[in-house]
Amino acid sequence: MIEGRESRSTSDGALVEAENLKVHFPITAGLFQRTVGAVRAVDDVTFDIRRGETLGLVGESGCGKSTTGRALIRLRDATDGVVRFDGVDLFSLSREKLRKMRRRMQIIFQDPYSSLNPRMTVGSIISEPIETHDLARGKEKNERVRELLALVGLNPRYTNRYPHEFSGGQRQRIGVARALAVEPEFIVCDEPISALDVSIQAQVLNLLVDLRKQFSLTYLFIAHDLSVVRHISDRVGVMYLGKLVELGPPLAIYETPAHPYTRALLSAVPIPDPKAERRRKRVILTGDVPSPANPPPGCRFHTRCWLYEKLGRPENCRTEDPELRLVGGDHQAACHYAEDALQSDVGVAHLAADAPRRAAVPEVVADPALAAAASGGSSEPSGGGSTSGEAAPGG
Amino acid sequence: MTATDDNRRSDPPGSPAVAELPETIELPEAIQIETEEGRRLAAQIADDKTRHARKLLEVRDLSTHFFTKDGEVRAVDRVSFDLDYGETLGLVGESGCGKSVTALSMTRLVPDPPGKIVSGEIIFDGVNVLKLSNEEMRLLRGKRIGFIFQDPMTSLNPTLPVGFQISESARLHLGLSRRAAADRAVELLGKVGIPRARDRMKDYPHQFSGGMRQRVMIAIALACDPMLLLADEPTTALDVTIQAQILELIRSLSEEFGTAVILITHDLGIAAGMCNRVNVMYAGRIVETGTVDELFEHPRMPYAWGLLDSLPRLDEQRGARLRTIEGMPPDLIEPADDCRFAPRCPYVREVCRQKEPELSPRGEERHLARCWGTEPGGWIQ
Numbered sequence: 001m002i003e004g005r006e007s008r009s010t011s012d013g014a015l016v017e018a019e020n021l022k023v024h025f026p027i028t029a030g031l032f033q034r035t036v037g038a039v040r041a042v043d044d045v046t047f048d049i050r051r052g053e054t055l056g057l058v059g060e061s062g063c064g065k066s067t068t069g070r071a072l073i074r075l076r077d078a079t080d081g082v083v084r085f086d087g088v089d090l091f092s093l094s095r096e097k098l099r100k101m102r103r104r105m106q107i108i109f110q111d112p113y114s115s116l117n118p119r120m121t122v123g124s125i126i127s128e129p130i131e132t133h134d135l136a137r138g139k140e141k142n143e144r145v146r147e148l149l150a151l152v153g154l155n156p157r158y159t160n161r162y163p164h165e166f167s168g169g170q171r172q173r174i175g176v177a178r179a180l181a182v183e184p185e186f187i188v189c190d191e192p193i194s195a196l197d198v199s200i201q202a203q204v205l206n207l208l209v210d211l212r213k214q215f216s217l218t219y220l221f222i223a224h225d226l227s228v229v230r231h232i233s234d235r236v237g238v239m240y241l242g243k244l245v246e247l248g249p250p251l252a253i254y255e256t257p258a259h260p261y262t263r264a265l266l267s268a269v270p271i272p273d274p275k276a277e278r279r280r281k282r283v284i285l286t287g288d289v290p291s292p293a294n295p296p297p298g299c300r301f302h303t304r305c306w307l308y309e310k311l312g313r314p315e316n317c318r319t320e321d322p323e324l325r326l327v328g329g330d331h332q333a334a335c336h337y338a339e340d341a342l343q344s345d346v347g348v349a350h351l352a353a354d355a356p357r358r359a360a361v362p363e364v365v366a367d368p369a370l371a372a373a374a375s376g377g378s379s380e381p382s383g384g385g386s387t388s389g390e391a392a393p394g395g
Numbered sequence: 396m397t398a399t400d401d402n403r404r405s406d407p408p409g410s411p412a413v414a415e416l417p418e419t420i421e422l423p424e425a426i427q428i429e430t431e432e433g434r435r436l437a438a439q440i441a442d443d444k445t446r447h448a449r450k451l452l453e454v455r456d457l458s459t460h461f462f463t464k465d466g467e468v469r470a471v472d473r474v475s476f477d478l479d480y481g482e483t484l485g486l487v488g489e490s491g492c493g494k495s496v497t498a499l500s501m502t503r504l505v506p507d508p509p510g511k512i513v514s515g516e517i518i519f520d521g522v523n524v525l526k527l528s529n530e531e532m533r534l535l536r537g538k539r540i541g542f543i544f545q546d547p548m549t550s551l552n553p554t555l556p557v558g559f560q561i562s563e564s565a566r567l568h569l570g571l572s573r574r575a576a577a578d579r580a581v582e583l584l585g586k587v588g589i590p591r592a593r594d595r596m597k598d599y600p601h602q603f604s605g606g607m608r609q610r611v612m613i614a615i616a617l618a619c620d621p622m623l624l625l626a627d628e629p630t631t632a633l634d635v636t637i638q639a640q641i642l643e644l645i646r647s648l649s650e651e652f653g654t655a656v657i658l659i660t661h662d663l664g665i666a667a668g669m670c671n672r673v674n675v676m677y678a679g680r681i682v683e684t685g686t687v688d689e690l691f692e693h694p695r696m697p698y699a700w701g702l703l704d705s706l707p708r709l710d711e712q713r714g715a716r717l718r719t720i721e722g723m724p725p726d727l728i729e730p731a732d733d734c735r736f737a738p739r740c741p742y743v744r745e746v747c748r749q750k751e752p753e754l755s756p757r758g759e760e761r762h763l764a765r766c767w768g769t770e771p772g773g774w775i776q
Contacts, residue, residue: 060634060635060636060637061634167723169723197489197490197661198489198661198663198702198705198706199489199701199702199705199719199720200723201705202705202706202707202717202718202719202720203719203721205707205717206716206717206719209716210716224634224635226635226709227706227707227708227709228707230707230709231707231717232707254709254710264636265635265636266709267639268635268636268638268639269635269664269709270638270642270662270663270664270665270667270668271664271667271668271708271709271710272663272664272666272667272691272703272706272708273667273691273708273710274667274668274687274688274691274692275688275692276667276710277664277667277668282639282643284636284639284640284643285636285639285640286640288604288606288607288637289634350709350710351710
């Protein structure tokens, strides 16, 4: 499975490219709404998303990850910079051409409650994009809607129900069906599972993984949950205060992170394992994230950086904004002292090689009637075999 | 606290104490003692931190139901557990499992109507909480039990300066003067890590960031040195780096004050890092309880290990698909008399659909699970 994903991602170049992308929001004041400053939500970000890959984007609230996602499909106009989709500059397109292009890119939103129109039936929510792009009409359209519902694991007969009749997880499935209705190539998933309960999160995450395979989709997966991003991504980008500070494959980002912010972030994520928790070396970042309207000079992270303190506050952290540079194969970081960060065990101390793992989940004995007879007294051998095999049916 | 000292020094000479609060805001009236149980509680409070029972908290067969137009929702159904002095206990589960209502019941803050504690006993430090009058409950709240809620913006009063909100309970419960209570508030704000504490006493909640507001909440909760801190999803609204700060703060302050903590969370990672013991709740029932090590390493109830297994982990590269718990939690209006998890359980047998199992011991001390399959001689080993 992993090999398959990798070969897919390297097969043919970039589908989406962002070059020196900047999105600033003006701050106005006074009677005449004079512009007095700007919130630099996204400030000079360059990266690409390869065809067929899932790029995870993580960071704290206000770091610009959602704004980046929206700019990539031109739901937000950029202040500066270029976004190319399949080689075409999105910001140069006319309205009509952009509308046609939009068929190829879709978005799934975080909040399944507010992103569905409560006055529309599920059928009309899903068929709206089909009508907009004139992909099917009449009977064929209705058939398509039922197909989509079945595809995301909902009952195809539900077309006449309203969003409030569904649970959060089901609503998110409706959002996925709507995005898939136009057969896109690229989907921006903006915190698609953050509003859901743990057991439902896994269901929706699995759905996204299955669909990616089935339709060779390319995802930008935006989330604040680092564990989820590790699970689903082929590459991971870390943002801080409008900047992309680190980019690389999950193994590099999670086990040999080269930016001190990534390490601090990793050290803060709780792990559902008391022993791993005790092993950890936590860096408590002091203070809050500075305002993106007035970011610190030099490296934006230096005001909270533990490495900066440890190295005796080197001057270039305060004066020079570090560029994203290669620190290993396909692994980039924006830190003057990435090599020193790599030496540390901050943020990865929980990864002890000899860490004991939780006992494997017992196997499901298929036939209750038969097994009930067998289980009378003796115990079956303690569940050594994990059931990961049967947990992964095709979909 | 050094910050406090610095600020004191930086005050211009001759200026009035910054922490002085408006005279116009009146304190709530003193608490009237009416019942036998209330007299007992008042006497104990005068005694301060002496222990009056074997356990700080004993909850027996607590049921809290909500009476809605659709029927009686059994949000908390015959829940029993106890808590040692100074212990940190986690209540974990998904939304609607009854963890928050359990905590609200302990301070009788369940909105009534529609909610009502229909049966059970809550013994706090030897005092029968359900026998106290509504008035006497105020003795318990704030003085003996402090709260931290999920959303600090809605649980702080937006129209009052934070200094007043912190000193209010110290004036009421500890009988401090306005000046002394203000000094205590400054000290507490310093303790919870708010810089320039003295200057910020007159600020309103909206002038603080989310993490800072949660710190103010913690200062209020600890203002009267309570024996129990109820933290209901204290970090859910916060970013992960701020979450780490707040959890660290709760941990260090509860150690310093010897405060017991009940931590309600849906995040198993937080429970693993913070708690001594954990109760797993599902559909209004406790389905498993044990020390964190036992529970996370040898869960003995399919819901608990399903939950653990459906989490992607930071320290593991897993396969492409996660294991899931299929289906959804049951309706709590007159639930059937079966194992509540049976409809979603991959190990289910006929017996599970007929009768709900007891919460029974599983080897290690204080490890209990509610599952026919993992009982001795059961079919899940």
